[in-house]
Amino acid sequence: MERMATVKVANPSIESEFAVYERKRGWAALDLRELWKYRELLYFLTWRDILVRYKQAVLGVSWAILQPFLTMVVFTVVFNKALGIKSPSASVPYPVFSFAGLLPWQFFAGALSRSGVSLVGNANLLTKVYFPRLVIPISAVLAGLVDLAISFLVLIGLMAAYGIAPTWKALLLPLFIVLAFATALAVSLWLSALNVLYRDVQYVIPFLVQLWMFVSPVIYPIDKIPAGPLHTAIALNPMTGVIGGFRWALLGQQFPGGYMWLSSAVVVVLFIGGLFYFKRMERVFADVV
Amino acid sequence: MSDIALRTIGLGKMYRIGGERESYRTLRDTLVQAAKRPLERIRHPGAATHYSEELWALRHIDLEVKHGEVLGIIGRNGAGKSTLLKVLSRITEPTEGRVEIAGRVASLLEVGTGFHAELTGRENIQLNGAILGMTRAEIKSRFDEIVEFSEIARFLDTPVKRYSSGMYVRLAFAVAAHLDPEILIVDEVLAVGDGEFQKKCLGKMGDFARGGRTVVFVSHNMGAVNRLCTTALLLESGTVRARGDVHDITTLYLHGGGLSPSEREWPDLDSAPGDAVARLKSVRVLQDGCPAGTIDIRRSVVLEMHYVCLREGSSLMPAFSFFNDQGLLVFVSADFTHARHGAEHSRGVYACRCEIPGNLLAEGTLLVTAEVSTSYPAYQIHFLEYEAVSFHVADSNEPGSVRDGWGRSLGGVMRPRLSWEREFMGRAQ
Numbered sequence: 001m002e003r004m005a006t007v008k009v010a011n012p013s014i015e016s017e018f019a020v021y022e023r024k025r026g027w028a029a030l031d032l033r034e035l036w037k038y039r040e041l042l043y044f045l046t047w048r049d050i051l052v053r054y055k056q057a058v059l060g061v062s063w064a065i066l067q068p069f070l071t072m073v074v075f076t077v078v079f080n081k082a083l084g085i086k087s088p089s090a091s092v093p094y095p096v097f098s099f100a101g102l103l104p105w106q107f108f109a110g111a112l113s114r115s116g117v118s119l120v121g122n123a124n125l126l127t128k129v130y131f132p133r134l135v136i137p138i139s140a141v142l143a144g145l146v147d148l149a150i151s152f153l154v155l156i157g158l159m160a161a162y163g164i165a166p167t168w169k170a171l172l173l174p175l176f177i178v179l180a181f182a183t184a185l186a187v188s189l190w191l192s193a194l195n196v197l198y199r200d201v202q203y204v205i206p207f208l209v210q211l212w213m214f215v216s217p218v219i220y221p222i223d224k225i226p227a228g229p230l231h232t233a234i235a236l237n238p239m240t241g242v243i244g245g246f247r248w249a250l251l252g253q254q255f256p257g258g259y260m261w262l263s264s265a266v267v268v269v270l271f272i273g274g275l276f277y278f279k280r281m282e283r284v285f286a287d288v289v
Numbered sequence: 290m291s292d293i294a295l296r297t298i299g300l301g302k303m304y305r306i307g308g309e310r311e312s313y314r315t316l317r318d319t320l321v322q323a324a325k326r327p328l329e330r331i332r333h334p335g336a337a338t339h340y341s342e343e344l345w346a347l348r349h350i351d352l353e354v355k356h357g358e359v360l361g362i363i364g365r366n367g368a369g370k371s372t373l374l375k376v377l378s379r380i381t382e383p384t385e386g387r388v389e390i391a392g393r394v395a396s397l398l399e400v401g402t403g404f405h406a407e408l409t410g411r412e413n414i415q416l417n418g419a420i421l422g423m424t425r426a427e428i429k430s431r432f433d434e435i436v437e438f439s440e441i442a443r444f445l446d447t448p449v450k451r452y453s454s455g456m457y458v459r460l461a462f463a464v465a466a467h468l469d470p471e472i473l474i475v476d477e478v479l480a481v482g483d484g485e486f487q488k489k490c491l492g493k494m495g496d497f498a499r500g501g502r503t504v505v506f507v508s509h510n511m512g513a514v515n516r517l518c519t520t521a522l523l524l525e526s527g528t529v530r531a532r533g534d535v536h537d538i539t540t541l542y543l544h545g546g547g548l549s550p551s552e553r554e555w556p557d558l559d560s561a562p563g564d565a566v567a568r569l570k571s572v573r574v575l576q577d578g579c580p581a582g583t584i585d586i587r588r589s590v591v592l593e594m595h596y597v598c599l600r601e602g603s604s605l606m607p608a609f610s611f612f613n614d615q616g617l618l619v620f621v622s623a624d625f626t627h628a629r630h631g632a633e634h635s636r637g638v639y640a641c642r643c644e645i646p647g648n649l650l651a652e653g654t655l656l657v658t659a660e661v662s663t664s665y666p667a668y669q670i671h672f673l674e675y676e677a678v679s680f681h682v683a684d685s686n687e688p689g690s691v692r693d694g695w696g697r698s699l700g701g702v703m704r705p706r707l708s709w710e711r712e713f714m715g716r717a718q
Contacts, residue, residue: 022387044419130379
């Protein structure tokens with residue numbers, strides 16, 4: 001026996017939508033209202049990314065704890081004990097200092113490596129269904145927030161172990177998380193779109209992430225770097241402001257004033273440029289991917 | 290536009306040759322080209338700077354579909370059917386012209402888009418529903434219906450990678466069947482799955498059409514198009530050849546030279562049907578060892594396929610499906626013997642031949658679908674080329690055939706020559 005689901009008759013005059021598709025020339029409008037219409041798809045794709053990641057990894061959630069923790073241990077042994085790099089304030093020991101920097105850094109690095117291949121990895125969706133393509137890199141970046149939350153718990157444990165109490169400044173942490181998110185998304189928009197058009201981008205990303213870390217004050221405090229080209233690179237690096245902001249909010253270290261404004265300005269430029277570049281390229285994604 | 294659900298005006302889609310699928314480049318190539326270009330300009334002033342050739346997959350398509358109309362789109366491979374569907378579903382942007390759509394649209398170009406093997410049936414229902422455009426509230430309210438329709442309630446919390454292919458397709462279709470758009474755009478999703486499933490699928494689409502909704506349906510199956518659609522559109526090399534009543538259009542297609550030849554070759558391996566495991570090279574219809582478009586009903590006919598195995602150790606199974614000019618699947622034949630577990634191919638070109646005995650087929654045209662798939666460990670299709678070739682079976686009414694001098698019509702989809710016995714049982718009282 002065949003069971004048929006009930007078919008509801010839709011009245012076209014009610015709730016009718018009217019749409020026109022044609023070639024958009026030049027720099028297409030961003031159409032953020034449409035993106036908002038597809039927020040549930042964004043939710044489901046993020047949820048899928050998170051679910052799949054924790055299902056496939058044998059160690060599951062513990063991986064999100066171990067990875068930053070072991071990195072911190074290595075940093076402490078190599079850079080702090082062997083090479084003598086110190087935390088800028090005596091009240092904050094090096095392990096806590098480096099972990100607070102690793103928190104946004106690993107979120108950023110993870111976002112780049114996931115989103116870079118996100119469009120190509122979802123080629124079957126791009127060629128079979130319409131939705132605003134921005135949903136794909138955004139969900140790839142969003143999925144990293146779970147890891148960030150887990151490592152944040154580890155940091156709380158570390159701070160408790162070293163007897164560091166948070167101050168009122170910790171209430172401003174969400175602002176810096178938003179900045180970290182915007183930075184990661186800004187770069188991801190560029191990388192994901194570029195990787196559709198030029199497949200070698202995905203081989204460049206791990207290398208890029210590695211180099212980028214050395215010009216980010218994760219391992220060392222920024223005031224240890226003498227003025228010069230390296231210092232300029234660090235100052236222009238949008239992650240400098242994010243990492244400084246995390247340490248200020250969580251550990252009460254000096255506010256990275258100038259760096260913060262410069263970083264934020266770079267993020268705004270990268271972000272708006274990335275959005276327009278992505279929108280310009282998105283119309284050929286389905287033909288090329 | 291009040292009674293028009295969908296309209297296209299001067300629609301065209303152009304691809305640069307090199308193929309839809311191969312047009313991404315490496316960054317290195319682009320950099321090298323960018324560096325070369327000024328040099329070329331100096332060397333050959335006035336020469337065209339673009340090297341690629343333009344290919345119009347669609348051109349000048351003006352089409353109106355009324356609310357409640359069920360339109361079938363037919364045409365040979367490469368006529369532009371899929372491109373038209375992609376433009377209508379907004380997946381790819383038209384190069385010129387425009388599409389106007391009034392109503393909530395859902396397009397179904399494949400069943401199970403976005404299904405993830407690691408996720409459970411329950412999770413995939415939610416994900417796939419969202420991808421097809423359902424809201425969270427809609428998914429929640431239709432969830433039980435979807436589960437019941439799919440008949441997989443027991444396996445709801447099992448990852449779909451452990452499903453049989455039948456269960457997988459049933460679940461995927463169940464989600465799609467519970468979409469509630471005003472305009473439905475459907476590609477050949479009916480091609481997958483077994484006969485039972487296809488029936489269910491067609492039934493569901495029939496319900497949908499009778500419910501007063503607008504359907505645009507692309508298919509190779511003339512039988513399905515005839516049964517489901519009220520009107521049809523015949524595409525030929527990217528333009529509209531004919532548009533009108535479904536029976537007129539399908540007849541025109543089947544008898545108006547729309548058919549494939551009896552011999553086809555795909556000289557370029559990269560663009561031939563197939564994937565990284567196997568690709569199609571050629572298909573031929575042979576009688577008495579020679580290529581033949583029209584064959585004598587009395588003698589056997591051989592279907593020959595050349596394919597390339599690209600992955601060492603694949604266990605490949607070639608198959609042919611034969612459809613008559615009504616779109617009815619007459620029979621399928623696959624080489625099960627050489628595809629059993631352990632029968633691994635080495636890389637290289639293979640020729641396979643399948644012989645159909647004489648005095649078995651009915652008169653008329655047969656359209657042959659060529660397929661190579663892997664049957665072990667999981668069923669996977671490498672290519673499925675609809676209407677790869679076609680041939681005509683002629684009964685010249687000479688001695689030795691089933692007809693054997695019988696001059697009047699003889700129905701049926703097969704015409705086997707069977708043995709008859711007769712004995713005299715005695716005079717009637």
